[in-house]
Every structure is written in C-alpha cells, then in structure tokens.
Amino acid sequence: MRRIGGRDIFAAMLIALLAGAIFTSPPLQALQGLSLDILTALRAKLAGERRDPATSPVVVVAIDGETYDTPPFKGSPTQTWTRELGRVLGSITEGGAKVIGYDVIFPSSIEQSEIPFGEAPLGARMKGFDRDYLIALRQLSDNGKLVLGEILSHDHPERPYRAQQLAVRTNIRALNVHTDADDVIRRMPLSFSIDGKPVPAMAVELAARALGAKPEIAPSGATELSGYAIPSAVPNTLTLNFRGLGRDVPTFSFADLRACVEKGDRDFFRRAFDGKIVLLGSVLNFDDRKLTSMRLSGGYDGTPGARCALPAPERAAQRARSAVAGVFVHATVIRNLIERDAVTELAFPARSIVTVAFALVIACAACMLAPGGALMAWLGLTAAYAAIAVGAFVHALALPLAEPALASLAAIAVMIGYRFVLADRDERFLRQSFAFYLAPEVIGTMVASGKMPALGGEMRNVTMFFSDLSGFSSIAETMTPGELVTLMNEYLSAMTDIIEAHGGYVDKYIGDSIVAMFGAPADDPAHARNAVRAALKCHERLAELNASHPAFAGHGLSHRIGLNSGEAVVGNIGSRRRFNYTVMSDTVNVASRLEGANKYYATAIMASETTMAQTGGTFAWRELDAIRVQGRGEAVRVFEPLAEQGAESDAQTKVAAAYAEGLACWRARNFATAAEAFEKVANIDPASSMFAKRARALATNPPPPEWTPVNTLEGK
Template structure:
C-alpha cells in the first residue's frame, strides 16, 4: 500500500508539473511534431488543385523580371490593378491583401523641378484606386492593416478612401506563443471601439456568403461550424506539410498573362477561390509556425500562363514560411471546417496523469531496462495513434504525457532503488551465498518472501548419500577425495537447484535439500521427485566419464519425505544459516538409509507419493517402522517417470505388487512364487522372495504383522 501510494503520488506530481506554466513553452511542440509526423506518414491531406484559397506571390522571380526589376513596389500599383481586375474577372470570390502599401508615390515630397516629385505624377495610382473601388463596391476586396497600439500600419490614404475605410480593411495580426512560434490566429479585434473580424475570418465568411456569429460564451461560429481554439478568440491552425498545399502563382507571370488577355487561364485557376496577394521571399516576412519541421522550398508551383519558369539561384529550405501562408492556411481551415482541435488543460492533465501512472507501474514492476523498453514502445504507439487522430484534426498532447511518463519512470526507478528495493537487496545479500541466483529471483518475485526468523511451511526434504563412501575414502589421497567429492556435490547441487530446490547443507558426502522453501512451490513433492531422477541420470553420466571419479564408480541413495517444517534463519546473532528443522528431515534421512536394505536408489514416504501425483512410476516397497517412530508407514520406490517406464519394469512392478499382497495376507508360498519371477534382476523382489520362503518354512509367531523395523541407518 505504501509503495502504491508513493508511486501514484510520483505520477500525479510529474503530470501536474508537465501541464503547469513551467513547461508552457513546450506545450505547442506537440502540434509541431504531429504536423511533421502526419506529413511523413500520410503525405498531403488534399489535392492542391482543390484548395479553396490561392496565393499571388510577389516573389523573387517578380523582383528580377521586367518591368519590376529595380523598381520600388510603390511604383507597381498599376500592374497590381491589372492583375487584381483579371483575378476578379476570372471568378475569384474575394481578394485579400496580405501586404500593406502604406505609402503612395503620389505622396512623395522629394523636390523635383519647380515642385515635388509627387505633384508631377498626380494620378499615377488612378488605375489601382479605381480597381480597388470597383472591387470594394462588390465586396470582393479586403485590404490589410497591422494593429500596433496607437500607431497602426495602414494602407495609403487614397486606398483607404477607395475601399470605404474600415468597411473593407481588416487586421493581419497573428498570435505568437511564448516560444515565439505561430500556431494560432486571432479571429477578431477591437478597432475604433468596434469588434472587427480578422483578415482570415473576413475572407472566409465573404467567400461562403455567411457572417460569423459570436455567442454569449465567446464561441465564434461560421456557417454553423464552431471554430475551435484552445485560447479565447483564436483558432488553432492546421497546417499541411510541404509547400504545394496552397496553390501559388508568380505575380510576374500573372501580370504578363493579364496583358495577353488570357481570361480562360484566370477563370480556370481562380474561379470560386479566395485569393491572397502577398510577399513570398527568402528573407522578408518569414514566420516560424507549427509547420516549422515540415516545410519545403517555396516557389510558384502552379502551371504557368505566359512566362517560362525562371530558375532562381540560392533557393533553400527554410524552417519558416512566408507570412501570407498563415492567413491562407487559416482561410482553408475555416472553409473546409478542419481547424485543429486541442484538448483543454484539465483533459491534458488527465491524459498526462494516465501516461505517468502507466510508466510508474512499469518502473515499479519491471527491471529498469525492461521498463525503459516498454516505455519507448508505448510512446511510439501513442505517437502513432496521435498522428492518426491529427489526420482528423484532433490534437492529442504529446509533450505533456510523454514527458510526464519519462519523469515518472525515472522518479519511480529512483524511489524503487532507494526505498522499495532496499529490502530486496538485503534479502539478496542474505541468500547470495546459499541460494542459486534464479532461485533468489523467483523468491523476490513471489508475493511471500521468507520471514527473517522462522515460519512453518509444507516442504519436501531430499536427503542423498554416496553408497560405500568410507571404502572409497580409504583408497584415495585427501586431495583426490576432495576432487571426487566436489565433483559429485557440484553436479548434484546443479540438478537440485535447476528444479527449484534449496541445498540446506552438506554433511560430508551427504546433501540435504529443501523444496518449497524459501521459495513457495505448490508442487514441491513433484519437484523433489524430478530432482531425484535427475540426480540419478547425471550420476550415470559422470560414471561414464573416465576422469570424473578417478576410476571409481559411484552409486547413491536418496530419501524423500514431505511434511510441515520450521524454516528460516537459525543460528547466533552474528552467524546464521537458512535451514529447516523438522521430523520430516529425520525421516528423509532414515528413508535414504533404507535403500541399503532393499537394494534400491530412491525411496519416498507415502506422503510424498500422494503429493507428487501420477507423473511418476512408484512401487510400494514395504511397511516399515523406523528408529525413533512408533507409527508404521508405507514406503515407495521411485522407479522412473511414468511416461518412460519400460514394459519389463511394468511387469516386475505388477508381480511385486501381487507378491506384496500375498505376503501381507500370510500367503507366503504364493508370495514367494510371484516375487521369484523378477528376483533374478530385481533386488527388492529377491529380498522378499527369501523372506517369504523363510516365513513359509517357519510359520510366524502369533501377532505377526507385515511391518519391518529399521532400527539403524
């Protein structure tokens, strides 16, 4: 519970921090990344030919083409009038100026002759002003202005008069985030005390013939479309990637096209579209937007009308875009009704908190490398889902949840190392010298780690010993004996630990192993039986290896017993050992010794047999009473895995079972007959055959019971 609360608190704090104003500058980065990701994964969303907006670019080519080359833009008004008229005659729904011509050459006060230069060229702007007036009367032209407190940048006075002042002039101002990136556009402004739509909203509404509506809650709708925006009175721009999304025409080419009277071209390219006239140059009016990672080299890319395409040297890809494309994008979003929809801050916090909680849970349950890999995979999957959602104009936050998740992952890993795993490290140090590493890992992964001290558990004890070890010891030098013993004990230990057993102690050549502690194992009896068969098989391999036992053939005896036992750390305060204390250990030792009387290798108690199950082939050997116990118990030989039992073994076991039944019924002659069938190759059968014949010859005394007392090991 403590760790759960701590990890939850870490996740919530990380989420709150990432959503707080402290990381405000990183908030908009989500839109930037999604714009790039969507462009790279899906390409353009729309065919440029279907765009509802087009740009007439005062571009580098125009500045290098006659008659504009070397001429200031204030002298271009007549040619602008020619193109404006041609575009409107071609069927454009409305034309907006994304460039402000705040000075007229007619206003020049430079001395010239006996007057000023402006006086000598009165009427120079007549064609331009006439074109503006005609378009303004039809509601098909909007001039731009830039609001700057008490000193706005306005069109020249003659232009303002021509378009009926504020009736056809709209602000071009944009909204810049705290990181100096443009991701949003204001929808309206207060000009002269009156609320006025921005350029993009004005042009879009004129194009579709619908006026925007402002509701009591401040929500602005256009033709029934609630314009989304994370900030009041703004819309979030939904940029496409690349440079072909907004059809762009070089002003120089259109001017020549208009001079040639190519009306069909204008009708084909501009009918029904909103047209923006603005600067598209490599240096001037460049803006960083949420498209900054997905830009491409800009150029006039629509089919030419009159002039051949001109190669402009020095073009390169910018991170910024020309300012005219900001309003062009906004107009397209409004007409198509696909402006980007951001989540409000409370919902961003919820998403970030969920991501952080998941990351913290990974760090809490997995190893650091596994948690990191899972986090990277989850972040990648989330980015894919967010990119797909952005394809439908929905902005899922990226930086907040992924940042919160990463912070929670690191913080939880630190918490786990400093606090949670402190106890685990203590256990690892405590068990490192007497538990196999994989057993330690399994113990620590379990929900019930061993108690330091003692606890009662159901366990199975395996006791093994080398047969005739004393005789072997007499024949070997001490160092050779040590090598033999270490080889044997190492091999048997590896087998025992591979089946989840814990080697409690070595007593000379004997091994005492526990199954079911310190690691819980509900199949502890079966695990011990598997280990016993594995030890037998491994010993046979070692006996076949010429140098394993210095030419000696080793055999072993194994006793297995199951029952309750006290397990834990026993010893003094300065030195202790994890061990087991129980009568089950003593009985396992007695059963190991019983193998000597029956000529067997593995004997188990009836308790172990009942717990181990049908996976093994067991032969009931006898009923015995061991030293120190008054109660008789049935003992069984572990012959093999049931699936590996040979036909001859199966026949011998059947004859033995029948003989044992006759023995217990005091039918000694019949018992001897059945035991005799396998006596030539089976020591337990030979033993009972002799016992049955002896009993048939000398009838047992009154009160005889079929129980053998094993008074010594």
C-alpha cells in the same frame, strides 16, 4: 515478467499523475505547440497529402523578386507602383474575383515625398499621381471587393496612408498574427477589439465576404461563420491546418499580371481568378518570413500559377523552407474557414487525461519489465500512439504527442528508481541470498510467484531429501587429498545440478552427505513428485559416473537416499549475527533416518508413505516394510520408487509382485509361506533375500502373540 501488486499499481498511478501534470503544466505549454509541429511533419511524411492547387478557393498575387527585376518596377520606389496596382486589381475584379485583400501596407504616397527635386520637393511635382489608383480603390471598396490591411499596435501601428483610408472607408482589417512563446505561428486571431467592438481579422473578413455571411458568436462562446463553429483551443483563435504545406495555393507574379494587362488578355484573368479570394502580398526571401507549424516539415511559398505574358524566369527548383512568406499564413486561414478543416485541439483537461493515461500504461510496463524491456515497450507503444495521432490529424484532430511521449519517458525513469529503491529491494535480497544455493530458473520462479519465504521462519509443506555415500570412509582412506577433493566435487556437483534442475534447494553438505528440500524456498505444489524424480535421476547419474568418469574408476560408489514429506519450519535460522536459510522439524529427522534405513534392505532409495501418497499415480512403487526408526515411537510404512508409472522393467514388476506376496504373508504371520515368496526373487533382489532370512528365522522360532509386523531399527 515481474508480477505487480497493489502497492506497485498505486505507485504507477501516482508517478503517471505527477508526470502528466508536469508535462501539461503552463510552464511546459510549448510542448503543445511542438506536438502540432511534429504532427504536421509526420502527416506530410506518412500521409503525403497533395491537393490540386486548382481547387484552392484562395490565390496569391506575389510581389516577388521577378517584380523587382522587371520594368517598370525595376529601380522604382514602391510608392510609384500604385497606378499599375490599380490596373491589375481592376482586371482581377473583372475576371470574377470575389474579394481582394492586401497583405502589404503602403504607409506613404509619392505625393507626400519631401525629397528635393529642382526648386520644389518631389511630392509637389507628383500631385495627382495616385488619383486613378484611389478611384479604383473607392470603386472596389464600395462594391465590397477590397479590404486593405493594417497592423494594430499601441507603440508602432502601421496603416495605409490617409488618402487610401479615405478611399476605402471602413474596409480595413488587421493583419496581426498570434505568435507563441517560441516565436512560432500556430494559431491566428479571429477578431480584434476596436473601440470596444469585435472586428474580424483580415483572413476572416475575406472568407466571410466570399461566403456571404458574417462571423457570429454562438451561445457556447465559439465563433461561427456560415454555420461552421470554429474550434478554438486558445480563445478567439483558429489553429492552422497546413494540410498542403503551402503548395496548394496558386501564386501569380505581379509583374506577369501587369504585362497581361498590357497584353489585354481578359480571358486569362477570368481563368485564373473567377470565384477566387485574392491576396496581394510580398513573397521575398528577406521580407515578412514567418515560422509556423511547418518549420519541421518545411513549407512552400505556394505553387507557381499559369503565366500570361512574360516568360517564366529561370530559377532553382522550389524547395521546402522552415519559414514561409506571411501572406501564405493568411491564405491558410482562408482555406481552413472555407473548407471547414481548421485543427481541433484537445482542451487542457482532455489533453491531461490522455497524457496521464499513456504515462500510466508505460509506468505499468516499467513495473513489470526489466529496464531494457520497458524502454522497448515505450518505443513500440509511442510509435503506435503516434500512428493513431497522425491518423487523427489527417482528419484535423490534434492529439497531444510530445506531452505523452515525454511524460511516459519520465515515468519509466521514476518507476525504475522506485523499483530499485523500494519495490525490488526484497527481490534483490532474495536473489543475492540464494544465488549460490538455487538454480537461476528456480529463483526466477520463486520471485515470479510472489510467494517469498518469510524472514525468520514459516511453516511449509516440503519434501526432505537426504543422501549419503555407502562406505565412503573406507574408500577415502585409500585416496590422496587431491583425488578425494576432485571426486567429491564431481559427485556433489552432479547431484546438486539434478536437485536444482528439479526445483530443489540444497540446504547443506555434511561431508559426503547432501541435505536438500523441495517446496521451499520456491513454492512448488509438486514437490514430492520432483523429489522422487530427482532421487531416481541421481541414482542413474551415479551409475553413469562410475562407468565413465576417470575420478570414479575402481571405486564403485553407491549411495542411499531418504525421502519424507510433511510440515516443516523453513526460514533464516541462527544467531543474531550469523544465520542460514534452513529447515527444522520431525519431517527432517524421519528423512534422515530413512536414508540410513536403506542399508537394512540393501536399497538405494526409501520414501515414507507420506511422500508416496503425495506423488499420486506418477510412479511405480513397492512397499518395503513398516519400520520404527530410532528416536521415534510411531511406525512408518516405507516404500521404494521403482520408475515412472508404466516405465518399470519386467524384472522390477516380477520382484515387486513376489515381494508384495511375501510381505502380505509376513504380516499374516505365515512366515514359511512368506519366506517362499521372498526366495522366488532373492537371487536378483537383495531386499527379498534379507526378508527371506528374517521369515525363515521366525518360522523356526515363532514370535509371541503380541508381535506386530514392525521392524524396529536399532541404528541410524
């Protein structure tokens, strides 16, 4: 996972802000409607809300296909249905209906027909045909039980014919709907301005009469009905809550009700309509179909109600449709008002904040993760947020859904572009620069730590590692070029793998020599310990290669390793046109000299006192001597690592104790005693054997009083 800095956070915030502003801007306002559609579909799929139609406060009397196929309506113009309408409406009212609303408009009467019929127009011969119907309308209207519908329009208004208007007087309300730019109905108007005064819409008027209250404007500007403050994201509208997808509204066929009147079954009307709000509307496959928020989930034209007189017609199983009959839109408004569960949408500021916040979370994820990981994070977080949004929508709160999802997806794309162009430029450079010099995990650690090597050079505390094969020149003379290359490739590969596995960086190969450093370019506080471990492992690996690898057979290769820790300049050093990542300092020179000093003590690994001190108590050591290497006046105490602390063998413990005794006597000028101590283990330790000879020589020819126990080495 990539670390992010202040610049990245600022970039993520800016990207999220821009993405949120774009996807909640007015040109993309359709996304708000899309969110409602998706939430409606997800709620239906996941929550599966099914409400008992019997509890519905509103029912629909449907002028449906059955009506058109049933006498006396079959083959008759709708203007001739008025007498039957009056009879059915009277029975519904007697059954206890609270109020009846018309979602159909009869703009003309059969009495107005100009169709020739004999010597006079048909209308002249039908005078008085609507008399009983108009009387029924007047009675229902005067009792507050009836509201006719109309369509308000400057160009093509639709109103009931004049006689009906006179019969119901002022009991006419608008059926107009609120259609979004994509021709989808998601909200419904609450009122209309007529002659400068607000007049409730049809559905609001019916709900108000059922509740015995009038719509009022609260001080907040919201419309209230019987104490219910109607939420309005768009002023003077109600956001529809299609909780039951239309299946929660009982629907009765007008043809069956007309037959029920003929049958005289008053009990049926009482059971079906007592205490209900009744909507009369067309439910045909080709007439007055509306796209709503149910367009993705599919909606239903109600649930067939109980039958009274006619047998139920054979029909295909009811199925969900993208468009529903308009009368069910008005029925939904009534249910929302009566049950107080209209959808509450977030206002523009809150919607923008949610969108920006979600985009910011995803932008930060895209900043920390690889593109594939960021996309998976987007999928997971979007699914989690969608689940939260659906849970809120179950309680009629609509959180933005499409806007955050799309804004965050855009934020991912922009953030990936930002990282490629700006943020990860240095990382890519480093990965490319060190790809052939460092192990991938070391590069990853270096990048993740956020501590990159400064281009041009910087001071670092490092441990230098120098190794060289002993007597390799004479061995090489006995080999063919092919054998030599094979041997060197195997040796250098094995040693390099160990160095890199311990966090080291191979600076260069010089023939059979390896120059490496620990602690740069990747920052490593334990660089001294890792360098010593690598040296011990390299020594073990060379013994394994000598014993088992065909290329090493018969050569008995051995190497010397020098280790030294201290401050060094590391970085890209060279000419303007050609440079290498390398290291320079006295720390490097001392490590090189310690590698060569091994031959004076017949040891394989020699480390400075600085390196030994920086490893703490990790390893078992023995001090070899204090030496003065060529080119350096100050003496250096040198040590040999034996093994991990507690893992040294009995032989190593014995040798180290005897050697320490001899070295102490040597420094105290007790040369004879020192020789005796060294000779105890001289047969198993070449370093003790060599020191014993030196001690014997000084015991025979004592040094001058100014002698110091420092071995000055004359070669490299």
